[in-house]
Amino acid sequence: MKNRKIGKYEIIERLGRGGMAEVYRAYHANLDRYVAVKVMHKFLADDDEFATRFEKEAQNIARLKHPHIVQVYDFEYDNTTESYYMVMELIDGVTLKEYFAEYEQKGQPIPLEDALRISREAASALAYAHKSGMIHRDVKPANLMLDSKEGHRVVLTDFGIAKIVKGSQMTVTGGLVGTPAYMSPEQGVGETGDERSDLYSLGVIMFQMVTGHLPYDAETPLALIMKHLNDPVPSILELNPQLPKALDDIITRLMAKEPDERYASANELIDDIRQLEAMLTGDTTTINTTTPTKRQVLPKDTTSESDIDSPTLPIRKVVVQPKPTPIDEPKKPSAVILFGMAFIFALIVLIGGYLVGMNVGIFPSIFGTNANPTALSVVLVDETEEPTPSSTPQPTQTRAVEMTTEVPVVIIPSETPTYTLTPANTAPPTNTPRPTNTPRLTSTPTTAPTETLTLTPSQTFTPSPTPNMTLTVAVEQTATYAACIFDYAIIEQTPKDGREGGFFRTNSTYTRRLTLLNTGTCAWEVNTSLRFITGSGQSFGSTPILLREAVDVGATVEIEMVLRLPSVGSQEPLSGQWQLRTRGQLPIGEPITIRILVADF
Known part of the structure; x- marks a missing residue:
C-alpha cells in the first residue's frame, strides 16, 4: 500500500501488522497532519454483522478523549481495497513490548519507578474507559505506547478492536479473543470478561516489568491458558527479594483467579500505586511492610486521581489470602475451572466432530472409525488437592454435561455388566497396580435404540490413564488452534x-x-x-x-x-x-x- 491513498489519506509507510489489521503512517493534506491508519484485513468483512459492529464500536472509541488513550479521528470503508479502516492519533514512540526488549538486552527489568508510573497511567486509561462502559479485553505490552515527545506518556491503543473482530474471530477460531500470555482465566475459558479482566492483564504486565519475566511460561498457547487457570500466582519476591512486599500484594490481588477477589475498579488500584510511590520517595505516608498472617492490601488513601480520571466507582475491599498450604479437607473446585472444563469439552465436540467427518487429523487415529454415532453422557470431575494421610475422603462436586457426538467410541464388554471406555489403536496397558474404585461406565436402559452411558465416579475417584491421554491430545489439538497466530x-x-x-x-x-x-x-x-x-x-x-x-x-x-x-x-x-x-x-x-x-x- 506504499505511495498510494486510502480515502483522503496518503499512505507513507507501514508501521506494523497483526492478525486483524495493518497500521500505516499517513498524511492528511487538508489538515496538514500526520496520522496512523489501521486497515482491517479483508476477511473480517466476510462476517455479515462486521460492518454494523465496526461502525458502532468505532463511534464508541471516538468518544473516548483521555490523555492516556489514543484519539480516533475517523473511520470509513475503502472501495479500492475493500477494507474498513480507522484513522487515529499518530504516537511518536515505541510500544511497551519494544521497551521491554531494550531492557532484556541489558539483562535487567524496567526500573521500579518507571514500572509504577507506566502501571498507574495505564490504570488511569482503564478507569476512564470503564466508566464510559468500554472494556479493552486485550491489554498487553504491544497495545501500550510510550510517547517519546511527552516524557514517555503512556497511551493505550486498540480499544474496542477485540469486540469489533469478535464475531469473525469466534467463527474462525472457536471463541478465544485475546493474547494467551496476558489473558485472564475467565477469558481463557471463553467468557467475554469485564473490567476486572483488564486489571488481570495489567497485573501480568506489572509482574513482567518488575521481574523481567512473565509469571507463566509454556510451549503452547493452550498450556499457557491452563497455567493461568490453575497455577498459583508466583511471588515477585522469589525472583527479586529487594522488591517491596506491598508491590507483591498489589500484583497478587490483580492476578487472583476469581474476578471477585481482584480490585473492584482501576481507581482503587491507582490509590494503592500512589501510596507505594509515596513510600518509595520518602513521603510521610507510611505503609506496613511487615509480613502479616494474611496478605493485606495497602490501606486506601483519600488521594484521588487527577480530573482526567474517572471518579472512584463503588468498591468492595478484598483481602488477598496467602498461598494455600496442604489441608485435611479437599479444596472446593473453582467455578472458573468447572466452567473451563465444560468449555474445553465443548470445543472437543465441535471441532473434533468436524475433523472426524473429514477423516483427517488426530481423531481417527485415536478413536478408529465407526459409522454409528453414539450418544455419550459424560460427568466432569474436577481435580482436587491430594488429601493428607489423616484426612477423610470427601466426595468432590461434579457437573454432568450430556453431549451427542459423532466421535466413534469402542465399548468392550467384560464378564460383569460394566463397561470400559477404551480408545482404539493405543499402546497396551502397562503392568501397574490397579487403582481402587476406578470410574465405572454403567448402562442406563432407555426406550431409544442407542445405549446411553453414564460415567459414575466414586468418592475416591482416580482417573484411568487411557481416557486422560485421549482428552489431553484432543484438547491440545483444538484449543491450541483456537489461540494460534499464523504468519x-x-x-x-x-x-x-x-x-x-x-x-x-x-x-x-x-x-x-x-x-x-x-x-x-x-x-x-x-x-x-x-x-x-x-x-x-x-x-x-x-x-x-x-x-x-x-x-x-x-x-x-x-x-x-x-x-x-x-x-x-x-x-x-x-x-x-x-x-x-x-x-x-x-x-x-x-x-x-x-x-x-x-x-x-
Whole structure:
C-alpha cells in the first residue's frame, strides 16, 4: 500500500501488522497532519454483522478523549481495497513490548519507578474507559505506547478492536479473543470478561516489568491458558527479594483467579500505586511492610486521581489470602475451572466432530472409525488437592454435561455388566497396580435404540490413564488452534521479484521458488494452500498449491510455482497476489505479491 491513498489519506509507510489489521503512517493534506491508519484485513468483512459492529464500536472509541488513550479521528470503508479502516492519533514512540526488549538486552527489568508510573497511567486509561462502559479485553505490552515527545506518556491503543473482530474471530477460531500470555482465566475459558479482566492483564504486565519475566511460561498457547487457570500466582519476591512486599500484594490481588477477589475498579488500584510511590520517595505516608498472617492490601488513601480520571466507582475491599498450604479437607473446585472444563469439552465436540467427518487429523487415529454415532453422557470431575494421610475422603462436586457426538467410541464388554471406555489403536496397558474404585461406565436402559452411558465416579475417584491421554491430545489439538497466530517470512525466492529478477520471454513457462519460514505460533497443517486472489492482477494460469506435509513453527518449506507468462510484454512488471491459507481457510500473513517483467525477444 506504499505511495498510494486510502480515502483522503496518503499512505507513507507501514508501521506494523497483526492478525486483524495493518497500521500505516499517513498524511492528511487538508489538515496538514500526520496520522496512523489501521486497515482491517479483508476477511473480517466476510462476517455479515462486521460492518454494523465496526461502525458502532468505532463511534464508541471516538468518544473516548483521555490523555492516556489514543484519539480516533475517523473511520470509513475503502472501495479500492475493500477494507474498513480507522484513522487515529499518530504516537511518536515505541510500544511497551519494544521497551521491554531494550531492557532484556541489558539483562535487567524496567526500573521500579518507571514500572509504577507506566502501571498507574495505564490504570488511569482503564478507569476512564470503564466508566464510559468500554472494556479493552486485550491489554498487553504491544497495545501500550510510550510517547517519546511527552516524557514517555503512556497511551493505550486498540480499544474496542477485540469486540469489533469478535464475531469473525469466534467463527474462525472457536471463541478465544485475546493474547494467551496476558489473558485472564475467565477469558481463557471463553467468557467475554469485564473490567476486572483488564486489571488481570495489567497485573501480568506489572509482574513482567518488575521481574523481567512473565509469571507463566509454556510451549503452547493452550498450556499457557491452563497455567493461568490453575497455577498459583508466583511471588515477585522469589525472583527479586529487594522488591517491596506491598508491590507483591498489589500484583497478587490483580492476578487472583476469581474476578471477585481482584480490585473492584482501576481507581482503587491507582490509590494503592500512589501510596507505594509515596513510600518509595520518602513521603510521610507510611505503609506496613511487615509480613502479616494474611496478605493485606495497602490501606486506601483519600488521594484521588487527577480530573482526567474517572471518579472512584463503588468498591468492595478484598483481602488477598496467602498461598494455600496442604489441608485435611479437599479444596472446593473453582467455578472458573468447572466452567473451563465444560468449555474445553465443548470445543472437543465441535471441532473434533468436524475433523472426524473429514477423516483427517488426530481423531481417527485415536478413536478408529465407526459409522454409528453414539450418544455419550459424560460427568466432569474436577481435580482436587491430594488429601493428607489423616484426612477423610470427601466426595468432590461434579457437573454432568450430556453431549451427542459423532466421535466413534469402542465399548468392550467384560464378564460383569460394566463397561470400559477404551480408545482404539493405543499402546497396551502397562503392568501397574490397579487403582481402587476406578470410574465405572454403567448402562442406563432407555426406550431409544442407542445405549446411553453414564460415567459414575466414586468418592475416591482416580482417573484411568487411557481416557486422560485421549482428552489431553484432543484438547491440545483444538484449543491450541483456537489461540494460534499464523504468519510467515520469505527467506529466499528464485528468481528475485520484479526488476531484480530480469526479463522473461512471453508465452514461456516461468518457475518461481519460494522458501517460507513459519514465524507464527502454530504449525501449518497438511493441505495448507497457496492460492491466487481473484482480481488482484495477473494469475499467470496458476492453480492452487497444497502442502503435503505439516510445517512446524520455526521450520521452512519450499514452494514451487509454475506459471505461464502472457503473450504480450510490458515495460512495467506484471503482478499477481497469492494468499497462503490454512486448511480451514484462515489467512497466513499478508498476501504474497509476485512481479515479473515480461518482454518479446
